[in-house]
Amino acid sequence: MMPRILHLGATDIEGGAARGAYWLHQAMVRRGMDSRMLVDRKYADDDSVIAPANGGRVMRRLRACADALPLMRYRRTGESYWSVNWMPSRIDRVVRALDPDIIHLHWAGGGFLPIDAMARFGRPVVWTLRDMWPFTGGCHYTAGCERYREGCGRCPQLRSDNADDLSHSVFERKRRHWRGMPLTLVPISTWLAEAARSSPLFRDTAIEVIPNGLDLTRFHPLDAASARRAWNLPPDRKLILFGALHATRDRRKGYPELCQAIDCLARDGLTENATLLVFGADDGGGAPPPAMDVRFLGHVEDDRQLARLYAASDVMVTPSLQEAFGKTLIEAMACATPVVAFDRGGPADIVEHRRTGYLARAFEPEDLAAGIAWCLAEEDRPEQLGLAARARATALYDIESVAERYAALYRRVHGTAPREEAA
Numbered sequence: 001m002m003p004r005i006l007h008l009g010a011t012d013i014e015g016g017a018a019r020g021a022y023w024l025h026q027a028m029v030r031r032g033m034d035s036r037m038l039v040d041r042k043y044a045d046d047d048s049v050i051a052p053a054n055g056g057r058v059m060r061r062l063r064a065c066a067d068a069l070p071l072m073r074y075r076r077t078g079e080s081y082w083s084v085n086w087m088p089s090r091i092d093r094v095v096r097a098l099d100p101d102i103i104h105l106h107w108a109g110g111g112f113l114p115i116d117a118m119a120r121f122g123r124p125v126v127w128t129l130r131d132m133w134p135f136t137g138g139c140h141y142t143a144g145c146e147r148y149r150e151g152c153g154r155c156p157q158l159r160s161d162n163a164d165d166l167s168h169s170v171f172e173r174k175r176r177h178w179r180g181m182p183l184t185l186v187p188i189s190t191w192l193a194e195a196a197r198s199s200p201l202f203r204d205t206a207i208e209v210i211p212n213g214l215d216l217t218r219f220h221p222l223d224a225a226s227a228r229r230a231w232n233l234p235p236d237r238k239l240i241l242f243g244a245l246h247a248t249r250d251r252r253k254g255y256p257e258l259c260q261a262i263d264c265l266a267r268d269g270l271t272e273n274a275t276l277l278v279f280g281a282d283d284g285g286g287a288p289p290p291a292m293d294v295r296f297l298g299h300v301e302d303d304r305q306l307a308r309l310y311a312a313s314d315v316m317v318t319p320s321l322q323e324a325f326g327k328t329l330i331e332a333m334a335c336a337t338p339v340v341a342f343d344r345g346g347p348a349d350i351v352e353h354r355r356t357g358y359l360a361r362a363f364e365p366e367d368l369a370a371g372i373a374w375c376l377a378e379e380d381r382p383e384q385l386g387l388a389a390r391a392r393a394t395a396l397y398d399i400e401s402v403a404e405r406y407a408a409l410y411r412r413v414h415g416t417a418p419r420e421e422a423a
Contacts, residue, residue, distance in 0.1 A: 002032075062087075076157060092118075116177045123182070125183050130324055185207045279298070318341040335390075338357040
């Protein structure tokens with residue numbers, strides 16, 4: 001008997017991570033599984049999605065504001081989103097009333113799920129790790145700090161010299177409430193799994209890496225010329241694509257490194273017939289402009305429009321400094337566009353060096369420039385790389401195959417796996 005699954009997250013289809021969770025839920029339903037989704041904010045016209053999880057809009061806003069109150073004592077650096085998750089909630093009662101066999105947690109931050117509530121679910125939890133918050137003292141990305149390996153405290157992002165600061169307090173609350181929980185972690189990359197294992201919170205927790213899945217009916221190869229016309233892009237220029245949420249203002253996304261790489265290309269005379277396309281931003285975010293024609297495209301919400309943008313581009317560049325996965329990389333690859341990224345974090349799992357793109361030495365703009373130049377060096381190279389990229393995306397990131405991996409995990413957690421699967 002297949003277990004009853006309840007997916008738990010802040011929203012269903014607003015935002016890339018939320019859509020990925022919703023696509024997984026839909027894939028479960030297509031497989032005939034008893035799968036439902038509980039969210040705070042519902043946008044999909046889907047009876048299998050239930051909302052609100054936490055008492056409606058007023059309570060949601062109150063919770064988000066209250067969750068940030070403890071941070072007001074600190075002069076934060078702003079290097080990462082922070083979640084304290086202390087505000088009381090009735091979400092555990094809602095979950096228990098729905099009576100699932102397994103709770104699949106996709107997002108907990110921003111005060112959505114209090115740290116103590118998860119311990120009251122009374123059911124096994126499968127937790128997809130999409131960033132570092134589950135094993136830190138509050139930051140969602142550490143910006144290179146490794147104090148989470150020792151229980152946090154003296155947090156550089158809080159500009160704190162106190163060993164018993166807010167980061168240590170949050171860490172200890174996690175340790176206290178999550179000890180002994182029936183929990184399985186599913187980091188979305190090898191790098192994130194290794195980081196989770198190095199935290200005292202999860203050293204004895206079951207961990208299995210399963211990557212994000214992608215709806216390949218939305219992201220697939222398209223005619224490049226038609227895609228350029230749809231976006232009103234020049235037909236005869238090399239198009240280099242970069243994009244993310246707050247692409248130029250989120251330091252973690254590496255826009256300054258990309259600008260430095262482009263300056264390297266310009267010194268070699270390789271930018272005269274090229275244009276940098278930036279989505280997820282309306283301007284350069286205060287960074288010095290690169291020595292290249294740049295077009296800022298703003299936010300692209302529609303997946304089909306985004307797929308056309310990938311198809312129109314010659315290469316996708318993701319110069320992130322700390323990235324749990326790299327969703328834009330697999331989207332570009334699914335659209336048969338080669339990719340360039342630093343050889344660190346999630347992208348190291350995704351990009352097959354010199355086969356689907358180029359993995360540059362970590363955080364070296366000169367090698368990032370070399371990777372872009374290499375991908376564009378020969379007339380037919382982008383097409384060859386793109387074909388290999390599409391094949392890799394199909395083999396590893398199809399939401400249907402990712403759903404099967406999760407289904408097998410659910411059966412093991414629930415104790416209903418066939419003998420050969422449980423071994």
